[in-house]
Amino acid sequence: MRHFDIRIIRYRESGVQQRVVSGVLIIAVLVLVLAAGAGAGVFFHQQSQTIVEQQRIIRDQEANQAKLQRRVDMFDEREARIEFLEDYVAELKQSAQSSETAYRKHLALVQGGMEKLEQIHNFMCGRLNIPCAPNPYSMSNPREGLQWLEILQQDFTRFDDALQEYATKRQTFEVQANTIAQLRSQIDEAKRDLAEHMEFLRLREDTVRRLSQKISKATGIPLDAESRSSKPTKAKNSGGPTLLDRMTLEGSGGLMLPEKLRGYLYANSEKYEFGVRVYEDLSVVIERNRTLWRQTPTVIPVRSRLLSDRFGKRHDPFTRRQEFHSGLDFVARKGSPIYAPADGMVRRAKRHFGYGLMVELNHGRGFYPNSKKAVRYRSRFAHLSKIVVRRGQRVKRGDLLGHVGSTGRSTGPHLHYEILVNGRHADPLIPVRRFAPGQRLYHR
The missing domain is CATH 1.20.5 (Single alpha-helices involved in coiled-coils or other helix-helix interfaces)
Structure with a gap:
């Protein structure tokens, strides 16, 4: 391999x-x-x-x-x-619900209209004294309502005949209406004249009140209650006819004619015209002699208006013999304030024999009733419990001088008030009553 x-x-x-x-x-x-x-x-x-x-x-x-x-x-x-x-x-x-609601609503409106129509029908029947057929049908049933409308149509035809009969009497009513219109025209004219002259009187009264306030401010003299207050007081258990009531009595069974009304109002306005002229003249004099007015003792020095002894002869509380009293004795509680009756300067402010604690004011020259020339005023305030001014001090009308007491030759708390005119004692009420008559006094 x-x-x-x-x-x-x-x-x-x-x-x-x-x-x-x-x-x-x-x-x-x-x-x-x-x-x-x-x-x-x-x-x-x-x-x-x-x-x-x-x-x-x-x-x-x-x-x-x-x-x-x-x-x-x-x-x-x-x-x-x-x-x-x-x-x-x-x-x-x-x-369906909306339709039912609308149906009920319209049914209610129809029923309401039928009821109102029935009320009108009954009213016309009663007013015209016409026998009318009653309503035998139910308003809740529209068909029966239609039958009732047919009956109403017949009744309204009868109403029309009755109204035509009443139309023949309309001329008399028109004549009466014209008479009423003329009367209303006369009343309206009288009202216009009344309003015009009432305004005239109101303006005059306002002028009097304004001048009164000006005089009171310049002189310190309080005028009468009617001039001081613009609000009328309501007295109990009183009454009387009004201006319109008196005017109806003077006419011939009705309201005064406009020309008579004008004359009546002008006649009643003479007192305002006279008051305006007096106050205007007095205002000019006051403006020219303001200092003399301010130095004239025209104000009561205490709030008390109760006198225990007047100026002149009296029975002395100690000797019980009739002797000359040189001033006014005002009953007042101990400690009550004492005010200056006019502008001036403090001449004495100390204890002085039988006067006790005493304040003496030298006012200088001022007016005196029935005197063509100005006079020299001095005022004294005796038996005080306390003195709140000092010698040489300048005071104005209404300033506090001291308080009521019972010092010196006195039997109890009171104020001995006296004035001297050109060095001689005079009644303090003479300038008060002449220049400030609204200040009332009472003697015990």
Whole structure:
């Protein structure tokens, strides 16, 4: 048996190298390669068969899935139809309910209209004194309502005949309406004139009130209660005719004619005209003599209005003899405030014999009733419990001077108030009553 081998020769710088490969080894290698190729072929064949089988299985699954999808589509279509039918049925039910509601609503409207029509029918029957047929039908039944409408048509025909009969009397009513319109026109004209002249009186009254406030502010003299307050007080157990009542008595059984009304209002407005002229003249005098007004003692120095002794002769409380009293004694509680009756300067502010604690003010020149020239005023306040001013201090009308007490020759808490005019004692009530008549006093 022949043997072969393979020689591998390599040339190098060091020389030639030679390697010998045995033929047996080569055959073994070839056998191994062939075996490996056969095994790989068998493996690839098996894999190709497996792939073919899997492709077949996939095709079967796709076919089954397509069948299933067709069944699902069929079920979806049936379900959509069922849902459509259910929605359609629900819509029909809702439409039926709406129709029933609308029917009931219209039926109620028809019944209401029939009832109103029946009320009108009964009213017309009673008003025109026409015998009418009663309603024998039920309003809930539309057919019976139609029969009732036919009866109503007949009755309304009778109403029309009766109204035509009443139309012949309309001319008399029109004449009466014209008379009423003329009377209303006269009343409206009288109202316009009344409003015009009431506004005239109101403006005059506002002028009087404004001037009164201006005079009170400038002089410190409080005017009467009617001028001080713009709000009328309501007296109990009182009454009387109004201006309109008096005007109806002076007319011929009705309201005054406009020209008589105008004359009546102007006649009653004379007192406002006179008051405006007086206050305007007085305002001019006050503006020109503001200082003299402010220095005139026209305010009662205490809040009390109860007098225990007046100015002039009296029985002395200590000696019981008739002696001259140089001022006014006001009964007041101890500690009551005492105010300055006019502007001035403190001349004395100390204890002084029988006067006790006393304050004396020097007011300077001021007005005095029935005197063409200005006079010099001084005022004294005796028996005080406390003095709150000092000598030389300037005070204004209404400033606090002290408090009521019982110091000095006194039988109890009171204020002894006196004024001196040109150095002589005078009745403090003279300027008060002349320039501030609204301040009432009471004697015990």
